[in-house]
Amino acid sequence: MTNKVACIQGAAPKSCNRTLTVSQSVTKRMKKQPIYVYYQLENFYQNHRRYVKSRSDSQLTSPKFENQISACKPEDDATGGKPIVPCGLIAWSMFNDTYTLSRNNTPLAVNKKGIVWKSDKEHKFGNRVFPKNFQKGNLTGGATLNPDIPLSEQEDLIVWMRTAALPTFRKLYGKIETDLENGDTIHVTLQKKKLVLSTTSWLGGKNYFLGIAYLTVGGFYFFLALAFTIMYLVKPRLGDPSYLSWNRNPGGR
Numbered sequence: 001m002t003n004k005v006a007c008i009q010g011a012a013p014k015s016c017n018r019t020l021t022v023s024q025s026v027t028k029r030m031k032k033q034p035i036y037v038y039y040q041l042e043n044f045y046q047n048h049r050r051y052v053k054s055r056s057d058s059q060l061t062s063p064k065f066e067n068q069i070s071a072c073k074p075e076d077d078a079t080g081g082k083p084i085v086p087c088g089l090i091a092w093s094m095f096n097d098t099y100t101l102s103r104n105n106t107p108l109a110v111n112k113k114g115i116v117w118k119s120d121k122e123h124k125f126g127n128r129v130f131p132k133n134f135q136k137g138n139l140t141g142g143a144t145l146n147p148d149i150p151l152s153e154q155e156d157l158i159v160w161m162r163t164a165a166l167p168t169f170r171k172l173y174g175k176i177e178t179d180l181e182n183g184d185t186i187h188v189t190l191q192k193k194k195l196v197l198s199t200t201s202w203l204g205g206k207n208y209f210l211g212i213a214y215l216t217v218g219g220f221y222f223f224l225a226l227a228f229t230i231m232y233l234v235k236p237r238l239g240d241p242s243y244l245s246w247n248r249n250p251g252g253r
């Protein structure tokens with residue numbers, strides 16, 4: 001049995017290969033670039049209260065706040081008491097898998113730029129904030145960061161830091177900026193994670209959860225409206241009782 005700790009830390013081999021043949025039915029949905037590459041994780045609770053709170057938003061925006069790490073425990077400082085930038089469990093557990101794609105035995109490039117929200121890049125991650133003492137502890141939690149690149153340009157980190165609301169989620173890994181043709185063979189090398197290829201329409205990307213959620217909430221409120229309507233028709237409200245008290249004549253006249 002593979003050592004679980006070694007598997008998590010990357011010391012044990014765990015890569016696998018998958019092949020996808022683009023058929024005519026798939027081509028209708030995926031032919032035109034850009035084609036989005038997502039990674040999917042299951043049973044990873046980014047919505048856990050302690051996990052969500054383990055970050056320092058002020059530290060991410062400006063170098064003068066790099067010592068504001070009180071909310072980042074247990075990943076707040078490294079050996080010697082030096083602050084970790086970016087600190088906290090969210091950054092520490094950053095997704096660390098790497099995908100290698102090829103089409104018809106030819107390397108298929110995946111562009112990892114332009115995958116973040118503009119508001120996140122411009123307002124939540126500073127262009128003068130650089131990683132410091134990151135993943136320098138006894139246990140490496142996830143991916144490493146280039147200390148010479150500011151956080152505003154490390155888009156993998158920015159995508160990961162926008163936490164998911166559900167334990168099974170997808171995050172954008174990159175974009176294939178090449179059209180796929182019918183019969184193309186896509187070969188993927190990955191490490192025990194799910195890979196999803198998808199395109200978007202004028203309505204956005206495919207997301208069953210939002211559709212189900214909207215239908216559920218809409219159906220619930222429709223049921224309430226129908227119930228109140230039936231109650232009103234069966235037992236209508238009486239007139240305003242204040243009218244009776246206003247017409248009362250205590251003197252009998």
